[in-house]
Amino acid sequence: MSVSRSESSQLMPNRVIPALGLLALALVWLLDVGTIQPNRIVPGTGHGLVSAVGWGGAALVTSTLAGSILLAFLNLRGRYLIQLALLGLSLALLPLLLDVFASRHLPEDSPFARSSIGAGFWCLLFFLFLMLIETLGRLGSRRGLELLLVVVIGGSWLIFLQSEGLESLSLVREFNARPAKFEQAFWTHLALAFGAVAISAVLAFGLALKMMRSPGWQRPILGLVSFLQTIPSLAVFGLLIAPLSALVAAFPVLETLGIRGIGWTPALLALVAYSLLPMVRNTFVALTEVPENLADAGRGMGMNERQLFFKLKLPLALPVIIEGVRITTIQAIGLTAVAALIGAGGFGSFIFQGLGQAAMDLVLLGALPTIALALLADAVFTMLAASLKPTPATA
Amino acid sequence: MIELKHVTRRFGPTVAVDNINLTIETGEVCVLVGSSGCGKSTTLRMINRLLPHSEGEILVDGEDITTMNAEQLRLNMGYVIQGTGLFPHWTVARNIAMVPQLLKWPRDRIDARVHELMTLLDLDPATHANKYPQQLSGGQAQRVGVARALAADPNILLMDEPFGALDAITRENLQLEMLRIQKQVRKTTVFVTHDIDEALKLATRIAVMDQGRIIQHDTPENILRRPASEFVENLVGKQDRGLKLMSLRPVRQLMQAHPAPKRPEPGAEGLKEEDNLRLALSVMLWQGAEQVPVFNARGEETGVITRERLIQEGA
């Protein structure tokens, strides 16, 4: 008979954390932790771990990682909680490394000099996060714990970013040079992505209902929306320009509404087209796959069709629909960045401007918030779907 | 012959099988019976080394299995499991041919063997050979599972609740089938089940297991007559032990034989020599008869069985 092995594995040495820790240790020692640039464009000089944060800092980083590795071998109850605390604290205090680095190496007298983050630091960050994910996984998913970690790490980073120590960081410099533009890009990005998701949700609901009522439409509708999904974004954006321009030329009244061949119009159209496939598919599946025997049981107990829909079908379908919204939102946030190429604005404009000017930190100023938005949307919708599941989700 | 000597299996701190000793003679059907979690499947899976044993020795024909190559060991043991485990991407014929193929038999020998086994298990080769497992009924699929296990003519057959997922009628059919096949092929069989009736029907000896230990290892009759503990007594069912005992014995043992087989009277109804005593009792009760004629396989009347004798000596 199968006997649960989970309790025994709790106390077995974990091989994943040591593997990740050793990799992190090697990379943080081998690669540059940071770079000092005399100005925005000139390539800077890199600094390894010891040079960047001194022997004290290097020792601290090394001992933290080593401690984490050793902890994985310890035969101790509750070791994963200690591990979690250690990793969470390290991640929260990670910006301190950059602070120390800047204060040690930034020349006092040159206002254009700036520090930027090196590959070693990125690797450290990445592997610490992987170790954190692994530890969380071993502890079993606990929402409260995850939320606490996000608040502690995120809050600490925000405080550090606003402090003086990181003011010289080129990423912060790029932001400080254009706070208004950043804010505008943020709202444009949100408006485009969520606008597209909202419109496609309404359309998808209609299409899903049509498919439910007339099964003959299922193949053509699904075929069309997956066809749209197949065409690469750049091509869709490009293909929309000519017809839209022609349309505006033919009906100048459209131009007064702000509709043009480039800009938000083709961007929104393309985003909606892209969002249709995941939306339609999930909505349709969600609404059709309510088990017939459940519906029959409901009818048998005297529910009418209206009650059946609101008390049975919708609650069961909602998590699946929200999963569709999650996929669509993440996709739309990414594609909105591409839409900057046709002048739609958003964080993508920083990415492509930065690429054009070879200003890497401007690229980061666009890319990092885009990723953060996508991750945030993922987290929010995952939690929402989990909280709406009729049965409590078990690990 | 399979011998388990002081075999223990632990999963972490839990002991699944606790210091058991068990000898299974060549050609016998040993049924391990017990409730779920008692260690019967673990014991079975240790015999073909799907699970390593923590302590003790397991010998197959006198040889310690840990000294053998695990794959070689398993190639010489048929293995049948509850979910059949047929490869869904292979046809029935190819599934049956699995082990012969691993043993690199020549093509025509494999084909002949597959044909032979399908016939043995009452599967029509013409209609079923090229079907896929999903296209079979549960009973057919398990027949294929048994055929696959017998394919390379192994000496040993390990069966882990093979009929557990089937409906009652199909299960009954397959049990009878198994008895018939066992008579022909005489495999040393270890059979795991939680169903005591299945155990009584199929076993030459039963090992009752509870909490990782063997409580009693004996013939079905002795298990019924002399249960070693209250646990075994409850397992076999205290109250209807009498009927269960009757169902172990064939009519042949209690009938009063005629000096010579007689031609039956036309339209006469009766029992067959192989029918069990329980059936005989049932027939008498239903017909209100004091005695019932018994026929042999050729349809000749070879004797009669009386109600008096049945009641006195049946159980």
Next chain:
Amino acid sequence: MRLWLPPVLLAVLLCGLSAGMPALEPLFHWVQPDKQQVIYERESFLFLLQNHLLLVLISAAVGTLVAVAGGIFATRPSGRDFLPLVSQVASIGQTFPPVAVLALAVPVLGFGEAPILVALMLYGLLPILRNTLAGLEGISPAVKEAARGMGMSPLQVLVRAELPLAGRVILAGIRTSVTINIATAAIGSTIGARTLGDPVIAGLVNGNTAYVLQGAILIGLLALATDSLFEALERTWDRRFSPQVAV
């Protein structure tokens, strides 16, 4: 045979259009009357197509190898420890927008073909990895148990049972990966990779809609040809390896 008709036709159309774009000059003059130059001539379309395809092919090949190997490793007893992390990474990684991954590759690797190739490989690996895990984990435990119990070695179980059974799901992962990578490679033009995205970007910069159209049409055709190729491959797979589904 009818299965293979759409990919062949689309491929022929794609190559023909790449080679014969200048012949369509009058058409593009009509689209863009105010420009002298209406056919993109900085590179030949055939060269761009070839380069685009090469990027996608290399990244798909490397991505498939790495992802399948990783998926197999994480589902073996020796690598089981890594399974939760690997599957988490595969799913979290896919929330990263491809453009952002592309943008992040530049600071590390600079401009040109190298960063885009690395970005395509890393990003393209994720859907394949995810599907490999799903495919291998989705196989009924009874099948694996029986296979081992019948005397198959772990390698035989992998090659004869697990990979054929998971293959269809892995193939679907490769399809997703290639679809994403064709699109991402097009955007790669902005970081100096010469792909079919070049004419689109050049057209957007110069306000030349004709260039944009030429690039967009070819990218669209490439995507459709590839997608229909995968459609044909999947149908063929279904027919040959899992006919029981069709019956």
